[in-house]
Amino acid sequence: MTDSTTQDVVYKTDTLIAEDIDTYLDLHQNKSLLRFITCGSVDDGKSTLIGRLLYDSKMIFEDQLAALEDDSRRVGTQGEDIDFALLVDGLAAEREQGITIDVAYRFFATEKRKFIVADTPGHEQYTRNMVTGASTADLAVILIDARKGVLPQTKRHSFLAHLIGIRHIVVAVNKMDLVDYDRDTFDKIVSDYREFAQEIGISEFTPIPISGFKGDNITKAPSENTPWYNGPSLIDHLETVELDTVAAQNRPFRMPVQWVNRPNLDFRGFSGLISDGQVTPGQQIRVVPSGKTSTVKSIVTMDGNLDQAVTGQSVTITLEDEIDCSRGDVIATADAPPESADQFESTIVWMSDEKLIPGRGYWLKLASQTVSATIAEPKYEIDVNTLEHLAAKALELNSIGVAEVTTDKPIVFEPYADSKQLGGFILIDKITNATVAAGMIHFSLRRAQNVHWQPTSITREDHSGMKNQKPAVLWFTGLSGSGKSTIANMVEKKLARMNRHTFLLDGDNIRHGLNKDLGFTEADRIENIRRVGEVAKLMADAGLIVITAFISPFRAERDMVRNMLPDGEFIEVHIDTPLKVAEERDVKGLYKKARSGELKNFTGIDSPYEEPDNPEIRIDTTAMTPEEAADLIISKVIP
Structure with a gap:
């Protein structure tokens, strides 16, 4: 063969390969995509089922298959059998324990449709991972071990799938090979599940008897082991179910x-x-x-x-x-727009190790909207196993509750039952930027529709102009005994001599009136600062220089007040005093009571104090007198 002939053959071969690739890509590009999850109790066979789907759909490369066979022999799988779960359990801890911890996403395709499947953990402690996987799913495959029947975690995941808005439920009764493919066992499990499903509002589901290990009714139905079953195979159902995007x-x-x-x-x-x-x-x-x-x-x-x-x-x-x-x-x-409001009733799935603090500010992200939001004390917590409504002061990891959510400005929304995109939100911790919860809006509160901001003729600029000063909030923060009140009082006296219009809000004085109904728990401290922040904002709107003296131990609440005010008007003043020094100055005897256990939730002893990261002013009270501190603060505030 001449060089020119060789080159011609190679060119034609490359052209054919390129055409085949283009045809293959076009074929897959035009297929619909179904996202689904597998869930259920521990060891129900979720990972094995997904491995079987990947294997049967020819989505495993030869080197992967060889490695899978080696891994299967290493973990003790009998004979020629393959442990398909090893395809999905990617974390070392998962393989060691034989469980799923993280959410594993896998892609596969058949001639009719493309699929993205999420293998979600069965352990209750990883419920938040299950919710993450379910949030984008169109369908849920609830696996039930034929030997064990409907378990509490089966109910929990079914409830969560329904709560997240998944309309298509497949009840896959797995490991039928271990009960000799007994029809009565299958029928009993389906009957038990139907009774529970009706309680939580699942009106329809598709039951399928399968063996993920042996492959029964996965790609072809009925298998020769279940001649009594006349429904679709799992793949047939996944290929034909209606997508949520169509609706x-x-x-x-x-x-x-x-x-x-x-x-x-x-x-x-x-x-x-x-x-x-x-x-x-x-x-x-x-x-x-x-x-x-x-x-x-x-x-x-x-x-x-x-x-x-x-x-x-x-x-x-x-x-x-x-x-x-x-x-x-x-x-x-134009003729059917969504609503906008700033108060809602919502279901919240708490996903953080740190519990929900009612009244604390979180970032709420819904679609492309990000606003500041606070969560009220939950109306109730839902016991997923019994569906009881339980009293709750807060929500902890994996808890599900119903609570009122208030945002700092109206957001555009629709009930989650109508639109996942405009009804579902996440909550983000303002300090760590970690996602702490997922939420689903039920409806806006009527009072949110009836309360509107009333514009006034005299603006905050007019108020500050009449006083010939720039409004500001000097926010003094520090431990009890640090000298906040002493220095704040001295700052106000000096400003008064300069004919400045001021007002001092002191922590103890506020608790005699406005906040006398609040205690010293973490939630009460947050509400205390929120109220003071709102008052300080109104006074700043009136053109005053507001001086506050509060321990305000949490960064999140100080940042909440900062975000209430225009840029540059919130001036954080850290009265920096070591705990040992503050305790030595304990003129009120509070530290002594806290040390003896008479006084609970005392900052610095059994309640934390979070120092400011970057305060505008830091005062070291071990290096200067109160008067020197006051002069320094005024020099930085008044031009």
Whole structure:
């Protein structure tokens, strides 16, 4: 063969391969995608089932299969059998213990559909991981060990799947090979599950008898071991079930705005992911919460303009009119817009080791909106095993409760039952940026709709102008006995001599009136600071220089007050005194009582004090007198 002939053959072969790859990619690109989870109790066979699905759908490479066979022999699997769970249990701790801890995501495809499956942990202590996996799922496969029947964790995961809004439930009665494929055993389990499902509102589910280990009714049904079963195989059901995105396309159009796209002065578009419905050029829209209306001019994508966009597509929309619209707003159908409110009743799944503190500020993220929010004391906690409503002061790790949520400004929402995207939110700790909870909005509270901000004619600028001063809040924080009140009082006296308009809010004095109903628990301390912050804000609006003297031990609450005020008006003053020195100055005898156990929740003894990270002013009281400290503070505050 000549060189030219060889080159021609190679070129033709490469062309064929390229064409085959293109055909393969086109085929998969046009398939629908189903996201589902496997869940249930410990050792029900979730990981084994997913491994079997990957194996049967030919989604395992030869080197993976060889490694899997070696691993199976190492862990003691008998004969030629393969331990499919090892394909999914990726963490060392999972393989050592034979359990699932983390959420493992796997992709596979059949001729009809693509799938992303999440293998979620069965242990109760990893419930938060299960909720994470379920949050984006269209379907849940609830596995039940045929030998054990319906267990408490089976009920827990079923309840959570229903709570998260998963409409399609498959009850896979697994390990049928270990009960000799007995039909009565299967029927009894299905009957027990149906009784529980009706209690929690699951009206329909698909029961399938399977063996993940042996492969019965996984890809083909009925298997020769279950001639009495006349339903679909698991794969057949997964390939044909209706996707949630199909139902969402029939709802009114919604698109949370993620980004205002302004590459040049001639183009202004609004980019986002369509959460519900569909949109076309010429369609009338409304921007919420402003209520401004316009008409869709064009739908822009990287591949060109579209005549229509539907649920699940990321697009940029241009409008006929120049109206105000920014990140966090929602572009919606003009005649059926979503609501906006700042108070809601919600179900909250707590996912943090640190318990919920009622009244503490958290970041709430819903779609593209991020606002500050506080959670009230729970109305009740739900016992997932019995469905009882239990009294609760707070929520701890893996607890589920119902509580009122208040945001610092109205957000656009829909009930979670109608829209996961506009009804589901997460809570984020303001200090650590860790996600601490997932929430689902039920409805807005009526009072949130009836209370509106009343504009006044005299502005805060007018108030400060009349006093010829810039308003500020000097927030003194430090241990009891640090000298906060002494220095704050001296600062106010010196400012009064300078004809400045001031007001001093002292911790002890406030507790004689405004906050006399509060104790010294962590939740009460947070509410104490919240109230003081609101009062200080109103006084600053009146143009005053407000001086506060509070222990205010938690950074989160000090930051909460800072966020209430315009930039530059909150001045944190850390009266930095070592605990030993503060205790030596204990003129009130409080430390002595705390040390003896007479006084509970005392800061520095049995309740923590979180020092400011970057205060505007730090006063070392071991190095200067109160008068020197007051002069230093005034020199930094008054120009």
